[in-house]
Amino acid sequence: MKLKSSAALIFFTAIFFSCSNNNNTVTKHAPYNAEAVNAILLDVDSISNATEAISRAEKIKAVLQTSIPVLLCGDSLNNNQQTAQQLALADTVFTQYFFDPYSKKPFLNEVFGVYPARQSDMPMVKIAYNLPTTFKVEMYNYALNNTAIALVDVQQQKVLHRYVLPKTQPDVSGYLKKLAINIAIESKEVQNALGIKPTEKDALMASTQTALNRSRCERSKHLCVAPTFIKGDKALWAIVDLTDSRLVGIRWTNTGSTGPAEKLITERRLQDDKITSCYCEVEQTLKRNGWDMQYMLTSSDGLRISNVNFNGNPVLKSAKLVDWHVSYSGTDGFGYSDAVGCPYFSQSAVVAWEIPKIAELKNDNNETVGFVLEQVFRSEGWPTPCNYNYRQRYEFYNDGRFRTACASIGRGCGNTGTYRPVFRIAFAGNQNNFYQWQQNNWSQWQTEKWNEQTALSDYTAEGYMYKVGNNNNSYFIEPGKGQFGDGGRGDFSFLYVTKNAAGKDEGESDLPTIGPCCNTDYHQGPEKFIEPNAENITNSGLVVWYVAQLRNNDAKGQEYCWAESVVENGVYKTKTYPCFCGPMFIPVKK
C-alpha cells in the first residue's frame, strides 16, 4: 500500500485566521494517520461468533413468536420495577409499535431500563401520583429506531403518561453493555489488535481497561456502542452494532494527556476515514491469477482500474464508471445524473461506505475460474424511495477473459425508471482497430462513431458483436443479452469508440458529469468526444464507451433494478433485485 502520510501520528488542525489582511491564508490539515489507515471495517453481512450473540439470536427468535415481541429488561429488577415493566407492556399506547402495520410481522423491542422517576420527568403528568412509587420504563424499538417511555405509578397500578421519541435511543442496560463487550472481545479483529485473546475479566483489568463509549451508526440507523480498550497511551475502539449483534469495525486512537480530545469514533467516521485514506487518496495494487493492476476510488468515476495486464501483456490502460443517468418516463425530463465515488471531498451523489471487495469467481460447478473486484455505492436512506444503491464489478477470469459490469439495486423515485450507466474502457496500446460483426463479416470502423444494440443487431455464433485490439492482443466484445447468469436481462447498449490521442486528455482524468439524466437516445455524454468532427481511429489508441439501458420493474415476481424493505427477525432487512449489465471481453486466440 502506498501511503502519503508522513510520520505525523496525530490528525491535527492548525487554524490560522487572519483579520483584515490582504493575504489569503490556507489552513493545512495533516494527512491521515496510521490509525485511520489501519482501521478495520467488517463486511455489513458479517455475524458475531460470540456465545452471547448466538444465544441472544435464539432468544429473539423465541420472543418474536409471542404476542408481546419484547425482550424484558436484562438487568435485575426489584419487585416494583418488574411491576412497572409489566404495567407498561399492558398499555396499548406504549406498545403501539409492536407490529409492522403492513406485513403484521413483529418488530423487535427491548426494555432497556426501569428507573425511579424524577420530578423532572413529571411535567406532562396531569393526574395525581406518588413519586417514590413512580418508575420510568424505557423501551427501544430496533426496527423503527424509536424509544417508548412510560411513567408508571405502581402504587396506583397505573400508567400515568406515555410517549414515543422518534430517532432516539435510550441508555443501554448493563446486560447490553456486557453483550457489546463480549461481541468485541470474541472477535478476532479485536484479539489481533490487542495481541491477546481477552476474556471479559481481562477486558476489565487495568492493563486493558474497557470503557463503553456511546457511538453512533449514522448510516445504518442502528443502535451502536463502542467498547474501548485502553492500552498504554492508545485506545482501541470497537464499534458494536447491537441491532444486528455484530462488530462494525475497529480503530486505534491516541489518548494522550494533552491536546484536543479525539473526536468520537462512529460508523460513518470509521468508514469515511478508512475509505478516503486507503482507496481515495492512494492507489492499491492487485496481483492475482495472472492479472495485475492498480485500482482506486475516484471523486466521481466510481472504482477505477488502471495499467491492467494479463500474464505480463498490457490489456487496459484504465476502466471506470463515469455516470449513472436515471430518467423517469412518467414525467418529462425528470431524473438525475448521479456520479459515484468517494465519500469525502468528491462530486459523487452516491458514495462508497464499504471498502472494495476482492472475491473468488466461481462457475456453476463451484469451481474457481477467476476473481472479482467489486464496489458498492449507496445512499443512506436506501432502500426508501429516491435513494439509490449501485454496484460496480470487474470480473477477471483465469483464461484471460474479463468483464466490466455494474448493477442498480433500486430503488429510485418510481417504477418507471431507466438506468443508463456510462462505462469508459481505455485499451492499452496505440495501434488498435475496432470492428463490428455485420452480415457475417468483421467490418472495421474507420472513424469515431457509436452503435446501438437492438433486436436486429448481428452477433457471431458465439454471441460476439464487436472486436477491438491489434495484431498481438485482441478481444471480442460480447454485450449482455441475459446470458451471464447474474440476473441481467440484456443491456440494449449504446457503444461508442473514440480516439485516445497521446498527449490529450480524452476523459482519462476524473470526469465531471458528462450527460444529462433524461436523454433516451445516444446523447449520453460520450458523443461529446465524437461530434462534430469524428476522428480517424485506425491504428490508434482507443476508448470504448458502453452505456447499457436498464428499465426497472416493481411488479411482483418480475422485480428488476429494485429493492424493498422486509421485516425479518424483528428488524428491517432489504430484499434486492439487481439488474446487472456490462460486456464480456474474450481474448481472440491467435
Added chain:
Amino acid sequence: MNKNFFSITNLLLPLAACCFFSCKEEVVEYQTNICKQMPQFVRQMGFPPGNSFFSTTDTRKMGLVLKQSAQVNNPNAGIVKEYQHPSWRSGGWLAPILLDEQGNIYTAPAPFVNVLNNPNNKNNTIFKVDNQTGIMQEWLPLPQQDSTIQNPFGIIGMVYLCETQTLYVSSVAGSDRQNERGAIYAVDIKSKKIIDKITGTDAMGMGISYTEGKRKLYFGTGRSSDIYAVLLSKEGKFATKPAVSFSVAGLGERGDDKVRRIFNNKDGTLTVAGFEFNYNLIAPREKQETPYQFSYDEETAAWVFIK
C-alpha cells in the same frame, strides 16, 4: 421531495421594513438589522407580497423562482402561481437568497446532485437580481480559487448588515481535504468592493446577532461542528479574530452536524440549522436539517443549548 440544500427555503414577502440606524455604536439592538424590502418588480408582476416568496429549492426548476402561496405567510400551502425570468436560470442551480433594503436580490450558484449546470468557474460568483427590472446578472466574482473535482462548492452562505450595507459571503471554494482555502468576504454593496475578509476557513452558514450591545457575525465551518464569532466594527469590518463561541458537536441524531444557517430570533435566541456535510453531492433529500436553539446567558457570557 425538498431541495433545500443551503437554500433559504421560504423567504416570505414582505419582510419587515423597518431599519433603524443606530447612533450609539457601542450599543446596537437586534432590530437594527431588519431592513429587507421586497423587489419592486414583484408587485408589478401581479404577485401579492404577503403570500409570495422566492425559492431556489425546487427540484424540478433550476434557478430562482417566484412563487405565490395560497395562504398569507404560509409557503407550505399550495402554490397558485409561479414565475421565472429567463435570466434566473443563468447561474444554474442556486442556493442562498438575500434581499437588501432596496429589494435587490443576491444569490449564488450551488451544485445540485451533479455539476452539469454548475461549472466550477462560476460557483464563486455573486449574482444579483435588479429590484426594478428583475433581471439577474453576474455581480461580483470572488477572488478565490474555483471549485474543483474534489470540492464542487463555492459560495455557501450570505448575510447582510443593514447598518453598513455590508454583504457577508462565505465560501469554501478551492478547498480540498488537506488545504482549507475558504473565506468570508465583507462586500460593500454600494461600492461593490470587498472591504475585508477572513481567509483560511471553510465558512458555511452565518448569522448576525447582537449580544451585550455588540454586533457579531457567527459562522460555522465545513470542518467541525463549532460556531465561531467575530466582532463587527461600525464600518462592517472584522474587528476581532474569530473564536469558537459554542458548538453543536454531540447534538442531534448525527452528532457531527455542520452549520447550514444561523437565524437570529426575535427573542434574542439563535437557531442553528445543522446538517450533514462532507463536501460531496449527496442528494439534499438525504440531508435532514436539524434546528438547535441557543440562548445567551449574560452571566456566563456564553450561548447555552436550549433544545
